[in-house]
Amino acid sequence: MKVYIKRGFDNEIANHNFYAAFDGFKQMGFEIQYFNEINDISDHNKEDIIVGYVDDVRTVFSQYRIVPPEIDYPEELQSYLGRRIWKSKLSLIANNPEKWNVFIKPVEDKKFTGAVIRGTKDLMGCGVYGEDPEIFCSEVVNFVAEWRCFVRHGKILDIRRYKGNWRVHFDYKIVENAVSQFTSAPHGYAIDFGLTDKGETLLIEVNDGYALGHYGLFSLDYAKLLSARWAELTNTIDECNF
Known part of the structure; x- marks a missing residue:
């Protein structure tokens, strides 16, 4: 198993999350390789872990016809939400001010940053040009x-x-x-x-x-968590399961 780490424009590891993963996998002795653009990787094997942005990881998953499930609000945990959450379309919220004072975020992970919509200015940065993405809506807490x-x-x-x-x-x-x-x-x-x-x-x-911020989690624990999910999604052996 190899680990591919995303580099930035300066050829250094692109952010602190990726560096934490690098440190954890390095401690365990795995071979580390680097990439600037995900399509630059030509010798990837299914068990090789990609440490990069969500789009990078999903690009590789798509090559193996892997579609990670939607798990934002699991059915068995609904009682812990304490608020109503439903699906809608961005256009339905944007074009109907009576539906404002609501928190929205994209169903497709990281398509845009979630925000509380109370006025027109709050819609800036929400959505993608030419698209009307499906969104989660939530009562404001x-x-x-x-x-x-x-x-x-x-x-x-x-x-x-x-x-x-x-x-x-x-x-x-x-x-x-x-x-x-x-x-x-x-x-x-x-x-x-x-x-x-x-x-x-x-x-x-x-x-x-498969791609999440570490927020100070010990690097070894972080790397093992990434590996556990990667192996599960790709149906390969988790070589960090120790």
Whole structure:
């Protein structure tokens, strides 16, 4: 197994997430190769892990006819959301101001950054030219702090705050219960929780483990999580399963 790491315009590792993965895989002794553009890779084998942006990873998956499932809001975790979430089209929200005061994000991962829509200016940067993407809509909740919980083979590796007030804390029992009830969970993923201004610990979303921010997770744990999900999706052996 080899690991391909994305480089930036300066030929250095493109960002801190990729560097953390590099450090973890290097510690385990795997061969590291680099790429600037995903199509530059000519000798890729199915078990070789791609560490890059979502589009890079999905490009390689498409070569093997792999389509990662949508796992943002798992059916078995609906009770942890604490708010209504539904699907719509961007045009339906953009063209109907009476539907504003709503949080939207694309169903297709990272197509644009999620945002609360309260006025016309909030729509700037949402969507893609010539497309009317499918979106998730959510009732607006005021989260005062947000955390990412990293899970590998059903075990919580760590939880890292990435936004909000460092003085407050989530209810760890709710997080543990959600992880244990996520029976359809992939082998590697992250699950985000937030604490509301009412003191509720709510599920924000689930993030698939093939390409996600590490938010300070130890590099060895991060690399093993990426490997677990890559092996599961490609139906290959997880050489980091130790």
